[in-house]
Every structure is written in C-alpha cells, then in structure tokens.
Amino acid sequence: AWKLRSLNYRARFIELASEVNGEMPGFVLEQVAQALNEQRKCVNGARVLVLGVAYKRDVSDVRESPAIEIVEMLLARHAEVEYVDSYVPRLQLEHETLHAVPLTDEVLQRADCVVIVTDHTDVDYERVVRLAPLVVDTRNATGDIPGSDHVWRLVRPVRRTALELEAAPVNGRKGAAW
Numbered sequence: 001a002w003k004l005r006s007l008n009y010r011a012r013f014i015e016l017a018s019e020v021n022g023e024m025p026g027f028v029l030e031q032v033a034q035a036l037n038e039q040r041k042c043v044n045g046a047r048v049l050v051l052g053v054a055y056k057r058d059v060s061d062v063r064e065s066p067a068i069e070i071v072e073m074l075l076a077r078h079a080e081v082e083y084v085d086s087y088v089p090r091l092q093l094e095h096e097t098l099h100a101v102p103l104t105d106e107v108l109q110r111a112d113c114v115v116i117v118t119d120h121t122d123v124d125y126e127r128v129v130r131l132a133p134l135v136v137d138t139r140n141a142t143g144d145i146p147g148s149d150h151v152w153r154l155v156r157p158v159r160r161t162a163l164e165l166e167a168a169p170v171n172g173r174k175g176a177a178w
Contacts, residue, residue: 024138025069027154032074032113032136035152039134041112043077049111050074050083051103051128052118052139053091060087067117068093082107086122108132116141 033043053067054060062068067083072093074081083091084103091098101107103123108114108131116128119141129135129142135151142151 025066025073028066028070028115028117028136028138029073029077031138031152031154032115033077035134035136036113039112043074043079046079046112047110048074048079048081049101049107049114049132050081051085051114051116051123052120053083053085054087054118054120057119058087058121062088062091065118070115070117071098082111084123085118086120105131 029043032048036043036046050067050071053065053071054062055065068091071081071083071091075093075096081098082101083098084107085091085100089100091100105127108128111132111134113134113136114128114132116125116135116137116139119125119139123141125141125143126145129145129148129151133150135142135148137151137153140153142148142153145151
C-alpha cells in the first residue's frame, strides 16, 4: 500500500484488508467474553490459556503477532493469562514478561477458556477439544473434531427453536436450521 501510494495509486483493497486485520484482536476478545458469558463466567478472573503466540504457524517470530494484543487486552480486563508456544519460550509485553507453560492435561483442564491464536502443527487439537472446557478457535485448527459443542470458531451460530423456525421463513423457505 505504501509503495502504491508513493506512485500515486490508491490501494484501497490492501488498506481495507489491513484495517480488518487490525480489528481482529478486539473481535477475538469479544468472542472470548461472549463464550465465557455463555458459561456464566466473565473475563475478569477467568483463567485463559492462549495456544500459539507466534506470528504464523511453526515459527518463532512474534513481530506483528495478533496474539500480543489479544494477551494484553485479556490482561487489561483482568484475566489470568497463560500461553503455550513451543517456538516462543518468553513473550515480552509492554508492561510484563510471560513465560510459556507446557501443554499438559492439567493446564488444559484448569483453563476456563483456551484460545487458539496460532495453529502450530505440534499441538494435538483433539486432546485440546477433549480436555478443555471451552475453546475459541480463531484458526479452525479443531476442524471437524467430534464432541466439539464447546468450541467457538470465530462466530458461533445462534440456534433457533422449532417454533421460531416455523414462524420465520429464511431465504423464502420455512424450517432452515440456522
């Protein structure tokens, strides 16, 4: 975008993509808050485990990683945050330093919410789904793992009752499930 502007071209699509990417940490935080609220919990005091803080899969680079802003926003809302990332043993934030914890059964089970931010290939996501009480999956790393009713994949669909389905046609038809 910068290079195109220097040549007097407008790169609106690139700028828009950058704007959407910049808003994603806040969107993820709201998804975590909503998921916790459905469990009758709030972010304040919640034990949140962040899986993956690197910028992208299987690397150690955290520059421009959205995980940093997500972790800082969770901490600002008084969540108890831990993270797992075999590529990033130490995470320097603006006001503190966090150290990676090992991905054990106990760590997964004691978390109120597990947030998958970077989908490293060395993580057993079936185990995460099986042991974590609540998962917010921003990378679709959990895919079609069975028994994942407690997994949020960026937007959780709102279920409609049978009565609502009969009363309200969707796309001109009655009985649509979502």
